Amino acid sequence: MHPAPSVIVFTTFSGLGFGLMFWLGIDPTPPTGWVAFVFWLIAYVMGVGGLLASTFHLGRPERAIKAFSQWRSSWLSREGIAAVATLVVMALYGLGLVFFGSAWQPLGWLGAIGALATVFTTSMIYAQMKTIPRWNTKLTPAMFLSLSLAGGALLKGNVTMAVVLLAIAGVIQVVTWVQGDQAFANSGTTMATATGLGDIGKVRAFEPPHTGTNYLMREFIHVIGRKHSQKLRIISVLLAVVIPVILLLLPIGHWIALVAVISHIAGVLASRWLFFAEAEHVVGLYYGKR
Amino acid sequence: MTTLPQLTQKKLGLVIDLDTCVGCHACVISCKGWNTENYGAPLSDQNAYGADNSGTFLNRVHSFEVQPTGDDAAAQLIHFPKSCLHCEDAPCVTVCPTGASYKREEDGIVLVNEQDCIGCGLCAWACPYGARELDAAEGVMKKCTLCVDRIYNENLEEVDRVPTCVRTCPSGARHFGDLGDENSDVSKLVAERGGMDLMPEQGTKPVNKYLPPRPKDALPEFDILAPFLEPVAQEAKGFLGWLDKTLEKL
Numbered sequence: 001m002h003p004a005p006s007v008i009v010f011t012t013f014s015g016l017g018f019g020l021m022f023w024l025g026i027d028p029t030p031p032t033g034w035v036a037f038v039f040w041l042i043a044y045v046m047g048v049g050g051l052l053a054s055t056f057h058l059g060r061p062e063r064a065i066k067a068f069s070q071w072r073s074s075w076l077s078r079e080g081i082a083a084v085a086t087l088v089v090m091a092l093y094g095l096g097l098v099f100f101g102s103a104w105q106p107l108g109w110l111g112a113i114g115a116l117a118t119v120f121t122t123s124m125i126y127a128q129m130k131t132i133p134r135w136n137t138k139l140t141p142a143m144f145l146s147l148s149l150a151g152g153a154l155l156k157g158n159v160t161m162a163v164v165l166l167a168i169a170g171v172i173q174v175v176t177w178v179q180g181d182q183a184f185a186n187s188g189t190t191m192a193t194a195t196g197l198g199d200i201g202k203v204r205a206f207e208p209p210h211t212g213t214n215y216l217m218r219e220f221i222h223v224i225g226r227k228h229s230q231k232l233r234i235i236s237v238l239l240a241v242v243i244p245v246i247l248l249l250l251p252i253g254h255w256i257a258l259v260a261v262i263s264h265i266a267g268v269l270a271s272r273w274l275f276f277a278e279a280e281h282v283v284g285l286y287y288g289k290r
Numbered sequence: 291m292t293t294l295p296q297l298t299q300k301k302l303g304l305v306i307d308l309d310t311c312v313g314c315h316a317c318v319i320s321c322k323g324w325n326t327e328n329y330g331a332p333l334s335d336q337n338a339y340g341a342d343n344s345g346t347f348l349n350r351v352h353s354f355e356v357q358p359t360g361d362d363a364a365a366q367l368i369h370f371p372k373s374c375l376h377c378e379d380a381p382c383v384t385v386c387p388t389g390a391s392y393k394r395e396e397d398g399i400v401l402v403n404e405q406d407c408i409g410c411g412l413c414a415w416a417c418p419y420g421a422r423e424l425d426a427a428e429g430v431m432k433k434c435t436l437c438v439d440r441i442y443n444e445n446l447e448e449v450d451r452v453p454t455c456v457r458t459c460p461s462g463a464r465h466f467g468d469l470g471d472e473n474s475d476v477s478k479l480v481a482e483r484g485g486m487d488l489m490p491e492q493g494t495k496p497v498n499k500y501l502p503p504r505p506k507d508a509l510p511e512f513d514i515l516a517p518f519l520e521p522v523a524q525e526a527k528g529f530l531g532w533l534d535k536t537l538e539k540l
Contacts, residue, residue, distance in 0.1 A: 059409015059429025209350035283420035
């Protein structure tokens with residue numbers, strides 16, 4: 001799959017933003033006043049910024065409002081609704097904390113559920129794709145949710161929680177990669193089933209339908225950079241999990257925490273790039289490619 | 291509405307004969323022509339006369355080489371037209387967030403309402419066959435309409451009320467009809483020739499069927515007496531005979 005920067009930025013930052021909102025929402029003694037303002041600002045810049053970035057890859061962004069209509073069947077539609085509902089509820093909750101110094105707790109809990117629902121629906125957009133075997137697994141929502149919760153805890157400054165969740169997220173990430181490497185072979189889709197010609201013999205792509213490229217090949221057949229995938233995986237886990245955990249175990253200060261956060265974000269960005277770049281769509285089989 | 295109809299009585303679709311297709315791409319061109327000049331946004335090209343050209347097509351013809359497993363069986367070249375299969379369980383429809391993609395209850399045709407399409411591309415991700423292409427000029431998703439503006443069009447002569455790819459095909463490799471009616475010509479053809487689904491394991495239940503290539507003929511003996519005849523030349527003579535012996539000795 002083509003690793004579109006807009007989608008990588010969107011999933012990374014909205015995941016972090018909604019993760020932070022989750023922890024802010026369930027905090028029994030939430031920060032108020034200016035401290036609350038800074039926390040909520042970070043959460044909203046990440047959450048809303050991520051959502052806005054996602055509209056950049058649309059062919060017709062001016063009609064984006066229509067995407068809220070098909071929640072009965074479409075995970076993308078559900079995600080839009082969950083995100084906007086969460087942002088509205090949390091805006092009220094944040095308003096109470098920042099300007100009135102009072103925690104309207106039920107709103108916080110509701111918003112926390114919404115934040116989780118938003119990250120889950122985002123992950124299901126990918127996990128539902130039978131055409132992309134690497135994504136078509138329960139590990140995809142597990143990975144998105146664990147990274148979001150871990151990153152949120154890190155941003156919130158829940159040190160113990162962040163260490164535990166980062167470790168869990170790291171394990172899920174590694175398992176996702178290992179499983180993902182066999183996913184295409186296990187899916188049972190091959191050039192033989194794609195063409196139906198397997199009964200005759202071994203099928204080979206002889207000539208593509210055109211001399212140039214096309215939308216399908218640009219979008220679904222991305223092989224550049226896969227050769228570095230093992231190195232990038234190691235870099236990603238080091239940055240997203242190992243370095244933040246080590247830094248959090250040190251006597252913590254604001255500057256060390258900032259380094260941990262930046263390292264984590266860089267690691268998640270690398271992981272998301274791999275998530276797209278390594279994903280192989282079955283349509284590539286018609287071109288003899290993966 | 292992007293939920294799929296429970297059942298469509300009619301299942302209009304294509305039957306493509308891989309035995310007969312000669313790979314001339316006439317269906318590709320007539321499709322591009324008709325669907326650029328008629329219903330919906332035109333199928334644009336980018337940099338059509340440059341080095342890096344690309345464009346939107348609803349129908350593309352791949353060619354595959356198949357090497358049979360037999361000892362010295364000859365390789366076969368199979369031309370493979372591919373367009374929307376108008377699946378019964380169309381995954382492209384249910385993922386659509388705006389309701390632009392839909393499957394018609396009356397005849398099972400899968401269409402895009404271009405006024406509602408936001409060009410998110412998710413339907414193209416969901417389609418295992420690569421039947422949907424986002425038009426780079428218009429920013430909306432394009433796909434085969436089964437020439438919905440021809441097949442019911444009473445301004446056209448009756449003979450023309452079929453998809454343009456079917457009307458154009460010079461080798462009769464494309465057939466159009468109701469695959470929901472088991473007595474239709476196309477259904478009989480599918481039953482007779484063992485019509486198949488592409489990627490059945492994806493669970494899309496495609497309406498379009500592909501007829502596999504017929505088995506190739508074996509070269510017959512020229513004469514029933516041939517096996518009893520002595521071969522005319524057992525050993526090479528003359529210069530080639532000398533060369534053969536000399537090389538043998540080396």
